[in-house]
Amino acid sequence: MTRDTAIAVAEAYFDAGTFRDDLADLVTYETESQNPAQLGELRRYLDQAILPRLTAAGFACVIHDNPVAGGGPLLTAARIEGADLPTILTYGHGDVIRAQTDQWRDGLAPFRLVEDGDRLYGRGTADNKVQHLINIAALESVIAARGQLGFNAKIVLEMSEEIGSTGLDDFFQRHRDMLAADVLIASDGPRLQPDVPTMFMGSRGCITFDLLLNLREGAHHSGNWGGLLADPAMRLAHALTTICDARGQIKVPEWRPDSLTPAVRAALDGLPIDEPTGPAIDRDWGEESLTPAERAYGWNSFAVLAMTAGVPDAPVNAIAASARATCQLRYVVGTDAADILPALRRHLDAAGFQAVQIVPQDRGFFRATRLDPDHPWARFVAASLTRTSGRPPYVLPNLAGSLPNESFAETLGLPTVWVPHSYRACSQHAPNEHVLKSVSRDALRAMAGLFWDIGEGGPV
Numbered sequence: 009m010t011r012d013t014a015i016a017v018a019e020a021y022f023d024a025g026t027f028r029d030d031l032a033d034l035v036t037y038e039t040e041s042q043n044p045a046q047l048g049e050l051r052r053y054l055d056q057a058i059l060p061r062l063t064a065a066g067f068a069c070v071i072h073d074n075p076v077a078g079g080g081p082l083l084t085a086a087r088i089e090g091a092d093l094p095t096i097l098t099y100g101h102g103d104v105i106r107a108q109t110d111q112w113r114d115g116l117a118p119f120r121l122v123e124d125g126d127r128l129y130g131r132g133t134a135d136n137k138v139q140h141l142i143n144i145a146a147l148e149s150v151i152a153a154r155g156q157l158g159f160n161a162k163i164v165l166e167m168s169e170e171i172g173s174t175g176l177d178d179f180f181q182r183h184r185d186m187l188a189a190d191v192l193i194a195s196d197g198p199r200l201q202p203d204v205p206t207m208f209m210g211s212r213g214c215i216t217f218d219l220l221l222n223l224r225e226g227a228h229h230s231g232n233w234g235g236l237l238a239d240p241a242m243r244l245a246h247a248l249t250t251i252c253d254a255r256g257q258i259k260v261p262e263w264r265p266d267s268l269t270p271a272v273r274a275a276l277d278g279l280p281i282d283e284p285t286g287p288a289i290d291r292d293w294g295e296e297s298l299t300p301a302e303r304a305y306g307w308n309s310f311a312v313l314a315m316t317a318g319v320p321d322a323p324v325n326a327i328a329a330s331a332r333a334t335c336q337l338r339y340v341v342g343t344d345a346a347d348i349l350p351a352l353r354r355h356l357d358a359a360g361f362q363a364v365q366i367v368p369q370d371r372g373f374f375r376a377t378r379l380d381p382d383h384p385w386a387r388f389v390a391a392s393l394t395r396t397s398g399r400p401p402y403v404l405p406n407l408a409g410s411l412p413n414e415s416f417a418e419t420l421g422l423p424t425v426w427v428p429h430s431y432r433a434c435s436q437h438a439p440n441e442h443v444l445k446s447v448s449r450d451a452l453r454a455m456a457g458l459f460w461d462i463g464e465g466g467p468v
């Protein structure tokens with residue numbers, strides 16, 4: 009039995025249509041963690057879709073209640089083959105964001121897998137169901153080819169990632185010993201280009217907060233009071249312009265990271281950032297002195313996610329009482345996470361906007377992490393992916409998006425290597441979410457090769 013056998017088993021799983029059928033089954037579970045009414049569905053996913061399969065593959069599985077009220081259950085699984093063997097931990101999330109049922113293209117429905125050319129549509133296909141399905145199937149392929157993995161494998165599946173990984177860190181703190189491993193190898197997010205494997209070793213952090221300007225009780229007639237009452241929408245818009253300039257360059261000094269070193273710039277140099285099927289990149293947006301890749305992977309970005317004053321759908325002749333903007337900062341290592349909101353407070357105060365309140369949201373806080381691309385496990389994974397695909401993967405110091413990676417990197421103390429199986433135009437978190445069949449097949453091959461190689465001994 010050889011490495012090629014394991015890869016052939018993974019290919020056959022795809023080519024026979026079993027992969028498609030398995031993904032179709034996972035998509036039927038309406039695992040919207042943002043919808044409290046679906047809490048039962050979150051458990052059903054682990055109990056019925058995942059646990060029987062992992063048990064059949066020789067994993068000892070346990071479903072745990074979330075240590076935090078309102079969080080979904082978690083599944084842990086372990087297949088231990090020997091105390092002297094390397095142990096990998098892998099991770100996925102079975103929950104999805106809201107279905108947005110009315111907004112999908114004609115002929116599509118969020119919880120039914122629809123095949124159209126190279127695309128498989130369905131809520132949660134890309135984020136994250138296909139990703140953990142591929143990794144589980146690749147583990148099975150190695151077991152089928154070798155009779156065993158040749159290493160110890162542990163799996164965590166959570167059901168609350170889309171609400172900020174509720175309880176995940178608490179759970180890890182309580183179960184550090186159970187989850188002890190040599191490395192995290194997991195999958196989420198997109199490849200940089202569909203046909204080239206990508207790996208990243210951390211993620212940008214993310215903090216979401218409201219800026220709220222509440223000037224008085226109730227709205228007042230704009231004829232009688234216009235010119236006499238300050239307009240909260242105008243005041244809030246001016247406050248926002250102190251945070252970023254007209255091309256989106258960050259003006260809060262503490263929000264400008266100090267980590268864009270020559271080594272990181274070298275790692276990012278030449279990475280393709282354009283995505284043919286995605287939106288056109290605005291070259292004149294963001295930090296002017298940086299390349300687009302540096303802006304996304306090596307720098308911080310600020311966004312206004314939503315903004316309101318008055319009643320936008322039915323405006324009346326009145327000066328609004330208040331205005332609100334929901335804002336977000338995505339940030340890299342080299343930004344003091346604890347000082348992000350205090351720094352903004354100081355900045356707004358100095359600009360004369362003491363009345364603008366900063367209201368942090370409890371959800372959507374992830375810290376930034378990174379692993380050196382020269383770490384032995386990062387090099388090992390890169391070499392394995394190169395061997396399978398015949399060309400080196402793209403290596404990112406961190407993902408531009410955010411993940412609960414700090415729980416793995418800091419709470420569990422693991423080196424973290426992510427190998428994403430989606431692509432950037434997958435409409436993750438939007439209607440018409442889909443994965444590409446071609447990428448899925450390629451990823452099954454890559455992961456079967458990687459898990460085979462770990463069973464040969466891992467990095468020395």
Ligand SMILES: [Zn+2]
Pocket residue numbers: 105135170436437
């Ligand atoms: Zn997501």
